[in-house]
Amino acid sequence: MSKKPTSAYVHIPFCTQICYYCDFSKVFIKNQPVDAYLEKLIQEFHQYDIKKLRTLYIGGGTPTAITAEQLAYLLSQLEANLDLETLEEFTIEANPGDLTPDKIEVLKHSALNRVSLGVQTFDDKELKRIGRSHTEAQIYESLAALKEADFDNISIDLIYALPGQTMEQVRTNVAKALALDIPHMSLYSLILEQHTVFMNRMRRGRLSLPTEDLEAEMFNYIIAELEKNGFEHYEISNFSKPGFESQHNLVYWDNAEYYGVGAGASGYLDGVRYRNCGPIQHYLRAVEETGHARLHEEHLTRQEQMEEEIFLGLRKKTGLSITRFEEKFAEDFQLRYGSIVQELVRNGLLQVTGDQLRMTKRGLFLGDTVAEKFILDE
Ligand code: SF4
Known part of the structure; x- marks a missing residue:
């Protein structure tokens, strides 16, 4: 019997708007049975009888x-049986437009110690064009309120290579992100x-999307600019000041096991990767009837486990040991x-x-297409 995982992912699938690029497991919140969920x-x-966790991550959705x-209920219930002494990192994803003073109060009085803010871009026109409902002003308001509530471990997500985006807009976004004085950023190219x-x-x-050459130029600019400003490029899409790497995400990239809870959530337990059913009503019924909602379970072969170890390991700057x-x-x-590596x-x-x-800079840009070379026919 393997050791119990020390990380858990909790999924809240509700959103107040549906972004034009999003394929995550989510639903529009209006008329949803949130309390029942x-x-x-x-x-x-x-x-799962979880008593000790090192990292806990509430993601979405939003x-x-x-x-x-509802947030107060969620947080107090998650914390109820946990040994908070061992909980090193407890993250919640947040949307700048949603962080009202009463919600900040709730976050402040919980064991949360990290907030990941979905900024995406600072350009109001661009925010509208990608279907986000917040504004640049709300980004600054949320950041100020979080800092005021003593959160210092704050991360933001940014997207680049957006439709019609120019190099100049990327430069402006990066400059505005750096001015926030936060220790972690995730930058994803639009997929x-x-x-x-x-x-x-x-x-x-x-x-009309930026060409591949322009996208590469944006990626290289982002890396150079963030490194120049004291950020370490520790994973393909992630940058941190020393000591602020996302401990929870490192669990994924280290190919370690974790609980996944909620509609559409994925988990990895006892060598089995699983996915919960997504539609809310199906999820409610499944938990009601069986206590869990695992829909799809994948028993990985040894070869698949090795490939995953390589795929995930190569995403990190430290690479694969x-x-x-x-x-x-x-x-x-x-x-x-040996011959593939050569x-x-x-x-x-x-x-x-x-x-x-480890990947070179060029390898990192090509990402999975490099890692795919390690898939062997057997
Ligand atoms: S807020 Fe996040 S999860 Fe919701 S639609 Fe937008 S990108 Fe998707």
């Missing part, structure tokens, strides 16, 4: 779309996903992957430093 979510959480009373407004527009020829890999899988890494090193995409295998 929270009750079942807590039932599912307690069913966790701050629910009312202050066109199926069943989104943007994909629809693309199909009808009504979306070859020794750790060999210990975990009792495999000779060189024998199995070719990727020759092409300037990977580098080997001592025990660590």
Whole structure:
């Protein structure tokens, strides 16, 4: 029997607006049975009998779309049986437009110690164009209110390579982000996903995206500018001041196990990756009848586990530890992957430093297409 995980992800699937690029598991909050959902979510959480966690992450959707009373219920119930001494990092995702004073009060009086704010861009016109409901002014108001409430571990999400976005707009966004004086940022390039407004527009020829060259220029600019300002590029899309790396996300990239709770949430327990059912009514019924909502379970083969270890490890700046890999899988890494590594090193995409295998800057930009070379036919 493996050790119990020390991380948990909790999903709040409600949003006050539906962004044009989003394919996350979420629903428009109006007329949703939020109270019933929270009750079942807590039932599912307690069913795992979780006493000790090192990291806990409430994501969405938009966790701050629910009312202050609902937030208070959620936080107090999650904390009820937890040993708060061992809880090192407790994060909630928040939307700048949602953080009213009563909600900030609730966050302040909980064990939360990290807030991840979905800024996306500082440009009001751009915010509108991607379907977000907040404004630049609300970003500053939320940041000030969070700092006032003594949150210093704050992260923001930004998206670049947005439709019609210029290099100048990226420069402005990065400058405004740096001026916030926060210790962590995630920067994602826009990905066109199926069943989104943007994909629809693309199909009808009504979306103009930056070229791949411009996107690469934006990515390189972001890295250079943030590094110049004391941020470490510790994962493909993530930057932090020393000591402020997201401990929870490192659990994912270290390919470690975690609980996933809530509609549409994913988890990884006892070697099994699972996904909960997404539609709220299905989720409520499943938890009511069985105590959990696991819909899809995937037992990974040893080879798949090795591929995941490489995929996730290469996302981090520190890369993949070859020794750790060999210990975990009792495999000779060189024998199995030596020729692939050699070719990727020759092409300037990977580098080997001592025990660590890591991406070069060019490799990081190409990301998964490099990692895919490690998928072997067997
Ligand atoms: S991007 Fe976030 S806020 Fe926007 S619809 Fe998706 S989950 Fe909701």
